[in-house]
Each structure stands twice: as structure tokens, then as C-alpha cells.
Amino acid sequence: MLSLNPSTTPKSSALFYFTTPFTNPLYLKTQIPRKAPTKLAHKPFSTTAPHALLQYNRKPQLAGETPRVVVITSGKGGVGKTTTTANVGLSLARLGFSVVAIDADVGLRNLDLLLGLENRVNYTVVEVLNGDCRLDQALVRDKRWSNFELLCISKPRYKLPLGFGGKALVWLVDALKARQEGSPDFIIIDCPAGIDAGFITAITPANEAVLVTTPDITSLRDADRVTGLLESDGIRDIKMMVNRVRTDMIKGEDMMSVLDVQEMLGLALLGVIPEDSEVIRSTNRGYPLVLNKPPTLAGLAFEQAAWRLVERDSMTAVMMEEETKKRGFFSFFGG
Ligand code: ADP
Numbered sequence: 001m002l003s004l005n006p007s008t009t010p011k012s013s014a015l016f017y018f019t020t021p022f023t024n025p026l027y028l029k030t031q032i033p034r035k036a037p038t039k040l041a042h043k044p045f046s047t048t049a050p051h052a053l054l055q056y057n058r059k060p061q062l063a064g065e066t067p068r069v070v071v072i073t074s075g076k077g078g079v080g081k082t083t084t085t086a087n088v089g090l091s092l093a094r095l096g097f098s099v100v101a102i103d104a105d106v107g108l109r110n111l112d113l114l115l116g117l118e119n120r121v122n123y124t125v126v127e128v129l130n131g132d133c134r135l136d137q138a139l140v141r142d143k144r145w146s147n148f149e150l151l152c153i154s155k156p157r158y159k160l161p162l163g164f165g166g167k168a169l170v171w172l173v174d175a176l177k178a179r180q181e182g183s184p185d186f187i188i189i190d191c192p193a194g195i196d197a198g199f200i201t202a203i204t205p206a207n208e209a210v211l212v213t214t215p216d217i218t219s220l221r222d223a224d225r226v227t228g229l230l231e232s233d234g235i236r237d238i239k240m241m242v243n244r245v246r247t248d249m250i251k252g253e254d255m256m257s258v259l260d261v262q263e264m265l266g267l268a269l270l271g272v273i274p275e276d277s278e279v280i281r282s283t284n285r286g287y288p289l290v291l292n293k294p295p296t297l298a299g300l301a302f303e304q305a306a307w308r309l310v311e312r313d314s315m316t317a318v319m320m321e322e323e324t325k326k327r328g329f330f331s332f333f334g335g
């Protein structure tokens, strides 16, 4: 079981970094200031392309049956579920997969706002179920990426009709599978916070889950609880996304490292998203981060997470020791 007592929480004095097969050397080059390009120039150029570069440039291979129904959940509110749904969803669409994002956060619907599609939602699932419109009329196609569609359950501030539950969502998924233009590759469900009826409804049709958490005790406790509920619902494929990570705070031992989080939750790591003011800016503009040019750090992290989701891959958080003290001149001679 988890130990969430802050006094027993393993505090690391070390900074985390992560290894991933998709680490793009070009990207690293742009993000990390390099000291001495002249020194690099002296290095003989290797004609063998690095494996990581090839990985990044190829199209990811879709693993598993389609549609893959993925619920984005967390337990705690405000940790980044909707941000993850929008950015991972659009990244998947950019990789060429057809995606339907369902906003199942009925009371506090805001996925449409993040995507900048709020003015185009004329019909919702409630109208489809009432027979007032067809399913394709409720699907809002993104103009930027036409293989991305948004589906809202109900109008904002509307109460869900009595009896709307998991069965209705299962019907919806089946209807999407059976539609004329073919089944989507991914159905991504933005789950409401909490663990009550809305949560149960949202996870019912899913066979995979992405658990979003921030590196703090309250979010972790909720995430642990949600993991148990997901598993008891038969969802075994659960990966976590650690959001709003600040390396400066980890260094100062004011924030748990990603490795600490992983040790506590014991889940495979889909992605690590840094705290980035661009996220808030893009939320307010209704323009998802992953569409930003030039890409931001958080945007790239979302893109890589989407890639891992496609390939059912995960990344590894490892400890990086504090900067080693500079060795003296005599160290060359074993000093
Ligand atoms: P949830 O859907 O879990 O309630 P949201 O995705 O709506 O959470 O995010 C809550 C708030 O946190 C939003 O204002 C969003 O802009 C902000 N946020 C999310 N992720 C980050 C991040 N990596 N850096 C900075 N702000 C973030």
C-alpha cells in the first residue's frame, strides 16, 4: 500500500531525468544550452544514424484493437485531465490517427473551450439519445485536424438526465464503432473529478486508463484510490502522467521527484509534463499547446506521451545524482 505520510515520503536530494527511446537529439539540442560547439566540431561525425532519431522520425505503429477506448482520469480536480485530453488527442490526430474525444465531465464541461470549439457545439449526446439529432450532427470536427472530433455529453450547466450512465456510454462507443466512415482509432474520454456516478459512467466503456497526477500528496492519494477503482472495474492497462513538474523545486527538495511518484503509485509512466506558463496561455486562447510553433517544452512532452500511448510504451524515471564535483587536475593521474 501507499505511504502518504509526508514524514515517510522518500525525499530525494537528487534531480530526476528520464530516458526514453523517443528522446530526439535535435530537440535536446534546442532545449539544452550547449557549452562548446567548437569542441563538438572536432568530434568525428558518425555516419550511423542514432536509433532515437530513427524512432522519432518514423510513424508510430498502432498496437492493439481499435478503437482503443482510453479514459483520462485523476480523482483530484484541476490536475490537468482536460489539458491532457486535448493535447494528447490532437497529437494522436497529428500522427494520422482518427480520434474522437468525449467530454464526460458533464457538470463542468470545458474541453470545448480548451480546443476553441465552443461555438461549434450545437448538439450533444443527450439530444442524440432523445432522438433530436443524429450522432454525426453531435460530432464536432476540428478544422485544423479533420481526423479529430469532439463529442460533448450535455450542454453546459445542464443536469444529466436521470438514468444516463455507463450503458449509455457503451452504446455511444458501439455507435462510433459502427458508423459508416469506419471506427475511430482512439476514443478518449475526459473524466470528471471525484469517484462518484460521473466517474463510474466515464470509465465504464474504457479498456485503458491514463491517470493524471501532480507530484503532491493530495493528488497522489486520490490517484491511488482511483487506481484501485479502475482495477476493480477490470481496467488493467493503467499508465500515469505526472503533470506540473518543476525541476527547480525538486532540486530544492520542495517537490517529490517523478521517481518518488512512480515508486508510490507503482504504475507505468506515460509522460512527464513540466509546469509551463504556455499551458495556461493556450488554455485561455482555446489553442492547444501541441499546435504551438515553435513547440514548447510541455507541448513536446505531450506529443511524446501520445506516441508512447500509440505503441503501448512507457518511459523510465531514474535518479540523476547531483552535479559531481569537478575533479582536480591530478584526477587524471588517479588523484
Ligand atoms: P482538470 O481537467 O484535471 O480539472 P485542467 O486540465 O482543466 O484540469 O487544468 C487545470 C488548470 O491547470 C488549467 O488552468 C491549466 O491551464 C493548468 N495546467 C494544467 N497543466 C499545466 C502545466 N503543465 N503547466 C501549467 N499549468 C497547467
Ligand code: MG
Pocket: 081, 082, 083, 105, 110
Ligand atoms: Mg477537466
